[in-house]
Amino acid sequence: MxxxxxxxxxxxxxxxxxxxxxxxxxxxxxxxxxxxxxxxxxxxxxxxxxxxxxxxxxxxxxxxxxxxxxxxxxxxxxxxxxxxxxxxxxxxxxxxxxxxxxxxxxxxxxxxxxxxxxxxxxxxxxxxxxTPVQLPVENGDAEGIHQFWTFPDAREIRENAADAETGVVVGAGLLGIDLAAICGAQGVDAKYLMRGNRWWRYALSLDGAEIIHDALEDIGVEPVFESGLDHFEVDEGGHVESVVDSNGEAHPADFVGIAVGLxxxxxxxxxxxxxxxxxxxxxxxxxxxxxxxxxxxxxxxxxxxxxxxxxxxxxxxxxxxxxxxxxxxxxADEPTATFRYVPSYSITHFDFPFLSFGHPTIGDDHAERKYSDSEWRRLTFKDGKLVGGVLIGDLSQQSTFKKIIRQERPVGDQTDLLLEEDVDLDSLAAPAAE
Ligand SMILES: Cc1cc2nc3c(=O)[nH]c(=O)nc-3n(C[C@H](O)[C@H](O)[C@H](O)COP(=O)(O)OP(=O)(O)OC[C@H]3O[C@@H](n4cnc5c(N)ncnc54)[C@H](O)[C@@H]3O)c2cc1C
Structure with a gap:
């Protein structure tokens, strides 16, 4: 290529x-x-x-x-x-x-x-x-360091992870967690470096993120908070040996996965x-x-x-x-189709489901609730309308929330109703559009 x-x-x-x-x-x-x-x-x-x-x-x-x-x-x-x-x-x-x-x-x-x-x-x-962002850090091109976008990447990751004993993953987002889950599935003893005190801090509070942290620990991946990548150390053959984090701590790694954006x-x-x-x-x-x-x-x-x-x-x-x-x-000669769509993205690595929908990282307000050790919901609002959210553990309300977004309902002041386990659409303010 x-x-x-x-x-x-x-x-x-x-x-x-x-x-x-x-x-x-x-x-x-x-x-x-x-x-x-x-x-x-x-x-x-x-x-x-x-x-x-x-x-x-x-x-x-x-x-x-x-x-x-x-x-x-x-x-x-x-x-x-x-x-x-x-x-x-x-x-x-x-x-x-x-x-x-x-x-x-x-x-x-x-x-x-x-x-x-x-x-x-x-x-x-x-x-x-x-294309995955390449970080300009010392020894960033060493063997054993992986970005993840293509099938050839996946083939290399599969092979390298299978041989690796220790690993480090950098990038606390939706792609980074895939690399962490690969380490877990392949039996790599891995650390997951995160900025701040939690995974995907733009969309999750600590309450929601803790469910993910526990699940990572369960598959053998240890989250390391308030951390980040500084540089890599390599062996004589040019293979990565350890990751030195932003606090100066070296984490042994013969497998590294980086996912810090596109x-x-x-x-x-x-x-x-x-x-x-x-x-x-x-x-x-x-x-x-x-x-x-x-x-x-x-x-x-x-x-x-x-x-x-x-x-x-x-x-x-x-x-x-x-x-x-x-x-x-x-x-067609004239535009006949309009993109009007509420996206979603699910994670299936753990024994509970996870779904983000709409645009959970934008907005000017939010509401959230924890229902159990593995069930949590967060809804994000912009100008009083629901624009996105994250569901952990129970996805049964996803179509209702997507419908509310499509309908552009002014529901920002009805968060108690939206956080009920089963949301009754009829009890909410009338839709503005469908
Ligand atoms: C590991 C991984 C896991 C993911 N998991 C999920 C998930 O669970 N749920 C979800 O919704 N999404 C997931 N995604 C994201 C999802 O795959 C992407 O949003 C989607 O594939 C984007 O499709 P696309 O056609 O826009 O771009 P791409 O799939 O990136 O396709 C673009 C193509 O253009 C080619 N190209 C680029 N530049 C040139 C050039 N100059 N000349 C010729 N060809 C070029 C590229 O090689 C590529 O083949 C995941 C992505 C990855 C990498």
Missing amino acids: VGRKTAQIAIHIKVQHEPDSMSTSHVILGDGIAGSSAAETIRESDADADITVVTEEGEALYNRILIKEFAKGKLPEAPVSIHEPGWYDERDIDLQLNTHVTGVDTDAKEVHTYDSGTIEYDKLLIATGG DYNTEFLQGSAVEFEDGIFTDEHMRTNVEDIYAAGDITRYHDVILDDRTQNGAWGSAKEQGVTAGKNMA
Whole structure:
């Protein structure tokens, strides 16, 4: 695979894709769930369209959500794949693997690739997602240090974790906990370094986080609070040996997992007319500021019609839905579909369920309650409306809360009713919209 950071020069060796002049040429950058769903949707709407999907990965779409289970050693490879071999051919979708996009010329309507020439488009979808942030710390490129985004990452993590005795995980969020759970499942004696006094402090109070901390301890992972990464120490062979934390303490580790956020893959848009900053700006139809160019999935900073604000989301379900929305609108002459969706993200590593829904890290107010040692609920409000939350232990009210968000009900002053174990929609203030 060509490195994203180094491949800057587009080689214009040929016009590789020559569309049929009668049909619309749709080019999709990225074969993740957003790009693939868009391709499928376009084909369902337009039997004659030329559809090209370009990805720098060496394999077709797979289930990114399941690669953690693979890395734990629990799943064989096959269930992680999504499409049967032949899926793209059957739909007459031209899938170009191992193709790194280096630039987009919005005037000439061309995509430039590192080594596969130039691809012309009538309509373009950018669905290139993100890449894990690399921390610029001493020995940060030592062997045994893992970031986690792709299936090749998962294969390496699975193999390395299986051989490791000690581990350290950095990044107290939804991806970091996957790495911690992999350590637990693979029998690695691990420390989990966290800033502050708790896991995912932007969405959980200490009451909720303590349930997670206990569960981590139960799988053999020890949370270390008020900590963080300073640098790595390596052995003579260049393999990581220990992690020195921000307090100067060294934790032995022959396996390290880092998950401290994403850099969005917009490098190839530098100098183009497409507006982006920590993601590509789109409207609710997944259109960018440039005509005939759309974006979908993790890469977007989209206009959320429920929040009436620009926001961002990194979840499988919303990436898929955005791909479908973009695909419908690309296939139509006018935007026919609007992205109006309440995302959710679940964690299944423990013997109780966990779900975050909506946008639990934004808002100006919140309410929460602990129901038992493994049941807790937190709801987040903005301008008096529910915008998100976290459920631990009991997910039975998730559809009710998502409905309340979609309905834009003014419920901020009715937290007692919302924190009852079973929420009665009829007893709440009337909806503003559905
Ligand atoms: C380990 C892990 C666990 C997760 N667990 C969950 C979960 O439990 N629940 C949940 O909702 N979400 C989960 N997610 C997040 C979810 O997988 C993402 O939100 C979703 O996959 C985003 O899809 P996407 O299509 O927008 O981007 P991606 O899946 O990132 O796809 C983007 C594609 O574009 C390609 N690309 C990037 N730049 C270029 C370029 N210059 N040229 C060519 N190709 C390029 C990339 O290689 C990639 O194939 C998890 C993610 C990971 C990594």
